[in-house]
Amino acid sequence: MNNWHELTALCETCGCSVQYAEPLRDHTTFRIGGACGAFVNVNSTETLRRVLGLCRDRNYSYTVMGNGSNILAADSGYAGVVLHLGKDFAEITLDGTRLHCQAGATLAKIGKFALEESLTGMECLAGIPGTVGGALYMNAGAYGGEMADVVVSAEYMQSDGTIVVMSREEMELGYRKSVFRGNEGIIVGVTMELRPGKYGDIKEEMDSLMGRRRAKQPLELPSAGSTFQRPVGNYASFLIDQCGLKGASVGDAQVSVKHAGFVVNTGKATCRDVLELCDFVKQTVLEKTGYQLELEPVLLGDTVKG
Known part of the structure; x- marks a missing residue:
């Protein structure tokens, strides 16, 4: 059991809040997950640097969380420190047609900001329920666009607290991947290049895409978005539907009857x-189609124990 008095004192000094034994289900869009050891609401790069230093000195495990929209947390929780980059770390500033965003800014907030400034380029991303840091981490995308289309550079903090600026060319952005997934750096800021546009046209496109989302995706139920990555040469949702798996369930976890690419939480689903449902889907799809599906959400905690 960790003695968190040093972390408490540090967070008081930094003016940020911290909760202990905080249920992760309250911070993930899947509404699944046990308690974490400590949940720190990061409010500045200096706070992040100092908390990271404490974690390093005391050998505390830690992880970074934004909006929790692409995370499946273990039922047993996570014993370490969750560094939450959320609304306290979400400033957006404008420089010409470039937006400088702190990592905790949501894509919805950035999309609204861009709309108000009549800047185009965020339309396909604005409906994704995540933060810009998380979106860049996995090169999130939708409706033919992705983060790679708009990002110019990013600031990330190395484990020793050093801030490094990385250009888009260095990020190794591909389908749902980036260089950030393989290093210990924490994205703290993202700079995006947009283009001048017309307010009415931008709003019409955003409203149209959001309408398509509502019509086709099970937004009324908790999920982590698309549950499986797109296999080369096909679509996970098509393969799952083809195998007759819509509505398949284990406990309160269900393959959405609205969109086969989503596993949803219909009540009190556990990790x-x-x-178990995803394993069943993967095995069935492999046997019937030959395609090997891979999970898209990031697993947090000891999911072997649940």
């Missing part, structure tokens, strides 16, 4: 329910 174990979701993983």
